[in-house]
Amino acid sequence: MAFELPALPYAANALEPYISANTLNFHHGKHHAAYVANLNKLIEGGPLASKALVDIIGKAAGDADKVGIFNNAAQTWNHTFFWNSLSPKSGAPSAALAERIDAAFGSLAAFKEQFKQAAVSQFGSGWAWLIEDNGKLAIMKTGNADLPLAHGKKALFTVDVWEHAYYLDYQNRRPDFVQTVLDRLVNWDFIAANLKA
Numbered sequence: 122m123a124f125e126l127p128a129l130p131y132a133a134n135a136l137e138p139y140i141s142a143n144t145l146n147f148h149h150g151k152h153h154a155a156y157v158a159n160l161n162k163l164i165e166g167g168p169l170a171s172k173a174l175v176d177i178i179g180k181a182a183g184d185a186d187k188v189g190i191f192n193n194a195a196q197t198w199n200h201t202f203f204w205n206s207l208s209p210k211s212g213a214p215s216a217a218l219a220e221r222i223d224a225a226f227g228s229l230a231a232f233k234e235q236f237k238q239a240a241v242s243q244f245g246s247g248w249a250w251l252i253e254d255n256g257k258l259a260i261m262k263t264g265n266a267d268l269p270l271a272h273g274k275k276a277l278f279t280v281d282v283w284e285h286a287y288y289l290d291y292q293n294r295r296p297d298f299v300q301t302v303l304d305r306l307v308n309w310d311f312i313a314a315n316l317k318a
């Protein structure tokens with residue numbers, strides 16, 4: 122069965138003024154949609170057509186003959202994960218999550234600083250991640266479509282740092298985009314739920 126573009130978990134204007142409806146309409150309606158459509162074309166009629174998305178990613182990762190499938194499957198997954206990583210009702214981490222963050226990074230401010238550093242230093246297109254690695258929270262960055270799953274790591278939260286994620290609102294100011302997401306839009310409940318999963 123073909124994959125479908127999942128609806129955004131909030132209205133396209135819900136993240137304004139930090140991320141515009143214009144950005145979300147292009148990012149979700151054009152970029153994410155294109156990854157889903159390309160993935161469906163690439164797997165149609167083949168042995169991967171009936172597989173779950175994470176299984177397709179796992180099978181295609183590191184396979185030189187399946188680079189296109191990997192890229193489009195990973196980007197399909199990454200974007201859905203990114204939409205869920207954001208929330209118009211960000212709030213603050215629960216006490217339990219704050220404790221995990223303090224244990225790993227020293228403080229919430231230090232977490233944000235280290236995450237921002239990873240996001241800003243990712244050369245070219247890619248993603249910054251909060252992951253759980255051997256029971257500890259950690260930060261990771263990946264290039265292009267790459268993702269923690271392909272490295273045996275568990276993703277908890279991500280920020281898309283491809284230019285299409287911020288250019289309409291922030292032009293070349295990736296640090297401002299990342300800082301705004303960290304200060305205003307983090308879905309802390311999603312992180313906590315992923316930790317328990």
Ligand code: FE2
Pocket residue numbers: 148152200281283285286
């Ligand atoms: Fe994107």
